[in-house]
Amino acid sequence: MPNTEKFLQSVQEGYTFKGEFAVLGVGMLDKAAVPGALVKLPLKTMNRHGLIAGATGTGKTKTLQVIAEALSDASVPVLLMDIKGDLSGIAAAGVENDKIKERLAIIGETYKPTGFPVELMSLSNEKGVRLRATVSEFGPILLSKILDLNDTQQGLVAMIFKYCDDNKLPLLDLKDFVKVLQFVSNEGKAEIEKEYGKIATTSTGTILRKVIELQQQGADVFFGEPSFEVDDLMRIADDGRGMISVLRVTDMQNRPKLFSTFMLQLLAELYATLPEAGDLDKPKLVMFIDEAHLVFQEATEALLQQIETVIKLIRSRGVGIFFCTQNPQDVPASVLSQLGLKVQHALRAFTAVDRKTIKQAAQNYPETEFYETEQLLTELGIGEALVTMLNEKGIPTPLVHTMLVSPRSRMDVLTDGEIDGLINKSKLVKKYAETADTESAYEILNAKLEEAAQKTAEEKAAKDAEKEAKKTSGGRQEKSTIEKVLDNSVTRQIGRTAANVITRSLLGALGLGGKSSSKKKSNSWF
Numbered sequence: 001m002p003n004t005e006k007f008l009q010s011v012q013e014g015y016t017f018k019g020e021f022a023v024l025g026v027g028m029l030d031k032a033a034v035p036g037a038l039v040k041l042p043l044k045t046m047n048r049h050g051l052i053a054g055a056t057g058t059g060k061t062k063t064l065q066v067i068a069e070a071l072s073d074a075s076v077p078v079l080l081m082d083i084k085g086d087l088s089g090i091a092a093a094g095v096e097n098d099k100i101k102e103r104l105a106i107i108g109e110t111y112k113p114t115g116f117p118v119e120l121m122s123l124s125n126e127k128g129v130r131l132r133a134t135v136s137e138f139g140p141i142l143l144s145k146i147l148d149l150n151d152t153q154q155g156l157v158a159m160i161f162k163y164c165d166d167n168k169l170p171l172l173d174l175k176d177f178v179k180v181l182q183f184v185s186n187e188g189k190a191e192i193e194k195e196y197g198k199i200a201t202t203s204t205g206t207i208l209r210k211v212i213e214l215q216q217q218g219a220d221v222f223f224g225e226p227s228f229e230v231d232d233l234m235r236i237a238d239d240g241r242g243m244i245s246v247l248r249v250t251d252m253q254n255r256p257k258l259f260s261t262f263m264l265q266l267l268a269e270l271y272a273t274l275p276e277a278g279d280l281d282k283p284k285l286v287m288f289i290d291e292a293h294l295v296f297q298e299a300t301e302a303l304l305q306q307i308e309t310v311i312k313l314i315r316s317r318g319v320g321i322f323f324c325t326q327n328p329q330d331v332p333a334s335v336l337s338q339l340g341l342k343v344q345h346a347l348r349a350f351t352a353v354d355r356k357t358i359k360q361a362a363q364n365y366p367e368t369e370f371y372e373t374e375q376l377l378t379e380l381g382i383g384e385a386l387v388t389m390l391n392e393k394g395i396p397t398p399l400v401h402t403m404l405v406s407p408r409s410r411m412d413v414l415t416d417g418e419i420d421g422l423i424n425k426s427k428l429v430k431k432y433a434e435t436a437d438t439e440s441a442y443e444i445l446n447a448k449l450e451e452a453a454q455k456t457a458e459e460k461a462a463k464d465a466e467k468e469a470k471k472t473s474g475g476r477q478e479k480s481t482i483e484k485v486l487d488n489s490v491t492r493q494i495g496r497t498a499a500n501v502i503t504r505s506l507l508g509a510l511g512l513g514g515k516s517s518s519k520k521k522s523n524s525w526f
Helices: 003-014 043-048 060-073 098-107 135-147 151-166 174-185 189-196 201-216 256-273 293-297 301-317 352-362 416-425 427-432 441-487 489-509 515-525
Strands: 021-029 032-042 050-053 078-082 118-122 244-248 285-290 319-325 341-344 384-388 400-404
Touching: 003 021, 003 032, 021 060, 021 098, 021 384, 032 043, 032 098, 032 400, 043 319, 043 341, 050 060, 060 078, 060 285, 060 319, 060 400, 098 400, 118 416, 135 151, 135 174, 135 201, 135 256, 135 301, 151 174, 151 189, 151 201, 174 189, 174 201, 174 441, 201 256, 256 293, 256 301, 256 319, 293 301, 301 319
Parallel strands: 050 319, 050 341, 078 244, 078 285, 118 244, 285 319
Antiparallel strands: 021 032, 021 400, 341 384, 384 400
């Protein structure tokens, strides 16, 4: 059998699926497209997660865009984490050009410019739906892992959450958590230690410093109310297509810890909210994380373990996660092993380190008789990639050098006017626009401390007044008695006589009374 026929048969057998699928591109052999060797994407396995990797400018973002469009067409909601700010164009129809026409003619597809239903979102003050979460929703375990606390400090955080639950102190934003930390270290320490055990001041100080570090990355704008409801990520547009939520996080590149915090909380919330789904014909939600190295860049070992655990478990909830990054090694090996679909664009070999990276990347893919994988990784053209995925039985499909289809939406950003138009039409923007500052731990503890301070001041003032009253009242009573005695005509004479006797006695005792004494006095002094 000629090599081309063998290759065609291998692709057709490996990429034929029973359920719904999308065409990702056409297989290539010896750098030429092989008609009919269509590489298809089965929607049934899209909850098995995936990786889109490759050097800058090789077409990663466009591949992400193509897959997101196919999912939306199949009524699957999509969440795109837009780090570079170049994914908003998916809301507008693309424009056909000669290159697109030529590419699709080779693949055997036709180009239909299409805009998709999009909801713009933000973690900060950028235009779009504001995403927030409360500290309570994070819970003590997740918050401790994000802050990279040791076992003792984790125990203290768990105790703080328990104390707040028992005393109806809602932890909504970080100022609530900081206020409770300060309270358990000072005014409330004795009271809390009676009920919950000893509190180490050094631990509360360490936790407080780490919370402040998180605040310096802008976490205050993320924690609070109204908290975002994950159901709003899984909406279907009026025309039946899946809504594509574009989370614009261009300001997160310098705040990786906040980005990791959001990512982990969102995954945990999805896992906790969604019921067990088993094997579905298509996923409930698919997330794409562009520039995924930011998720792992400053993640602690504990945080990485948590991410790995959630990725393993969330698949059963019908959620797929795709990481888009320049190098497969940006993703920890424990996470990389969980990714079913792998789309590898070209890698560049400029240095010895680059060549080592390419060799490692080649080892991540199935062996094939049709390609020298390590060499081909440096020769892939723009819009071409090595593709392999899991079939419906969980078996890896053949590795195929693929010419990818072009996105049907705009391969560029929206203008400011177009963004404003989307914002004005959005119902969710209005729903989450206003920050709610409801009464929570911060206000309740402040009121409690003010009340205690006022009570103490009032008690002190009352004691001072009582003391002053006694002093004043006692003096008046004594003066009044003397006056009464001296006012009596009989006693006035007795008083004078007694006064003389007393005076004399005193003077005598001092050697100053009487004439005889005066002489002695004179002698005694001179």
